[in-house]
Amino acid sequence: MSQTDNQQMIVTGAGPVGLTLALMLLRAGIAVTVLEKRDTVNLQSKASTFHASTLDLLETCGVLESMQTKGTRIDCVQYRAPDGELLSQLDFSLLKDRVRNPYRMHYEQGELTTLMRDLFVQEGGRLEFGAELASLTQDESGVTARTADGQEHRGAVLFGCDGAQSAAREAVRIGYVEKPYPGMALRLYADADMRQYLPGLSGIAYLHAGEDTCSLLEMHDCWRIVVRVPAGIPESEAMSDAWIVSRLSNLLAIEQILPEVAARDVYSARRRRALAASVGRVYLAGDALHLTNTKGGMNLNAGLHDAFAYAAAAIAFSRSGDITHLDRAAWERERVTRLQLLPRTDENIGTGSERVKRIAAISASPETASEFLAKQAMLDMLAGVPEAMVGNGGRNG
Ligand SMILES: Cc1cc2nc3c(=O)[nH]c(=O)nc-3n(C[C@H](O)[C@H](O)[C@H](O)COP(=O)(O)OP(=O)(O)OC[C@H]3O[C@@H](n4cnc5c(N)ncnc54)[C@H](O)[C@@H]3O)c2cc1C
The missing domain is CATH 3.50.50.60 (FAD/NAD(P)-binding domain)
Structure with a gap:
């Protein structure tokens, strides 16, 4: 050639x-x-x-x-307890x-x-x-x-x-x-200022309460809240306010945040x-x-x-x-x-x-x-x- x-x-x-x-x-x-x-x-x-x-x-x-x-x-990335305690921060x-x-x-x-x-x-x-x-x-x-x-x-x-x-x-x-990875992930797109709820929050943070966790990501126009949906929960249930509140209430002030959630979706991964x-x-x-x-x-x-x-x-x-x-x-x-x-x-x-x-x-x-x-x-x-x-x-x- x-x-x-x-x-x-x-x-x-x-x-x-x-x-x-x-x-x-x-x-x-x-x-x-x-x-x-x-x-x-x-x-x-x-x-x-x-x-x-x-x-x-x-x-x-x-x-x-x-x-x-x-x-x-x-x-920096933070690992935090829901009460605001900083468990670790890496710069x-x-x-x-x-x-x-x-x-x-x-x-x-x-x-x-x-x-x-x-x-x-x-x-x-x-x-x-x-x-x-x-x-x-x-x-x-x-x-x-x-x-x-x-x-x-x-x-x-x-x-x-x-x-x-x-x-x-x-x-x-x-x-x-x-x-396949078991279960799915739920993403909430919140217009709320998450620092109002968690002062000093970094733009990527993992909240931990015992074995429970969720991730918070700051985007230029919103915060993304990402949480795992265990296997066996149907998509329609995972997208409902009731499930979201029960899943996240020990991690976040979710009832206050939910009205400011403009969109939500779920996805699975392989x-x-x-x-x-x-x-x-x-x-x-x-x-x-x-x-x-x-x-x-x-x-x-x-x-x-x-x-x-x-x-x-x-x-x-x-x-x-x-x-x-x-x-x-x-x-x-x-x-x-x-x-x-x-x-x-x-x-x-x-x-x-x-x-x-x-x-x-x-x-x-x-x-x-x-x-x-x-x-x-x-x-x-x-x-x-x-x-x-x-x-x-x-x-x-
Ligand atoms: C919800 C979610 C969140 C994610 N978050 C992250 C993250 O934070 N960081 C990260 O690194 N990755 C993340 N990923 C993974 C990331 O989105 C993918 O790895 C990325 O899209 C791969 O890019 P790609 O160009 O290889 O493929 P794609 O984005 O899938 O693009 C492939 C293109 O090929 C075209 N195409 C398909 N078949 C044909 C064909 N026969 N002929 C011609 N064109 C064709 C499609 O239309 C498409 O435009 C995430 C994925 C999902 C679903």
Whole structure:
């Protein structure tokens, strides 16, 4: 295949992962086509947490500044008892020698998708809506993708960023292992100022009462209250005022807060990993490769790490013709998924008094607190991402 052909690539899925990867490729002079089955990008409320590792990456592609407008900077995480007692507090500034942006940002996933779409299109990228990947074939020099409307697209490689039900993954018959997490999560979007009820509250806080817990997240226009719904409770019951009051009254002044809850929803989560990140010239990223519990907010962050790792490898491939750059990136992202991302999100699920005690012990020393925060910020999960894109340490792949 000629050098010119190596400059042509396909991304399936205009989600945050696909668009971020596509923008990086476009800026490196690669002719990238994004195929998206919907008629527009998905603005559904999903991820809200962006960790320091990811903020450093987003800074390198110049979007961090734009994210500040609707983003909320979070400088510390608190674990609190409902009566206001601070059980422990960990400050993200402990990461200041390891990253350029030692904080966490709360920001709607849909805002990032919109930002990336606008940049990609403004900078001349080819984004096709209503283009559902239906099948693909591969040969030694590239991939031919066919969309449901019968169009064909040819690229040297194809990145399957088409989400949990990835058609790219199906087409190359990559299987996966998965298990559902029991129960669901309920999210309340409260217009209330939560600091009125819990003075000194940080923008991310976990409230604990015995084995009971809920999370509070400050967004730029509301607070999100997230609480686990045990298995066996139907969605309609979990959404009712009566259930919400009974579930949360030992943690929060929920009866006062409820009239200020503008919206609520429930979702369930699955733990899943694809058995490989690539077959031939098809590479999987984001939800096509991994799904996790949302506690700790890691899955999209990992997907964005995938995007940056593949972008660096794809640029090296486009210049050298050496496909092993991409194969190595795929191998590393599968390894990160299996050995780091999934075990870490499993650890975060632990609730109750044991976890509170463990975190109180960790927060007692700056060294252990810093190590804990580095892991929560996923600094060790950046395998394949070039050094220059993140801060000056904390990475060991
Ligand atoms: C309630 C909730 C809260 C979450 N909170 C967090 C959080 O705080 N932090 C975090 O890191 N993660 C979080 N996540 C996970 C995060 O939302 C996902 O990991 C993220 O959406 C993955 O992005 P993606 O681009 O890989 O996939 P998607 O966002 O699913 O995008 C895939 C795109 O591909 C398109 N597509 C699908 N099939 C085809 C096809 N055949 N052809 C062409 N296009 C196709 C879809 O239409 C879609 O636009 C949360 C998830 C949920 C549900």
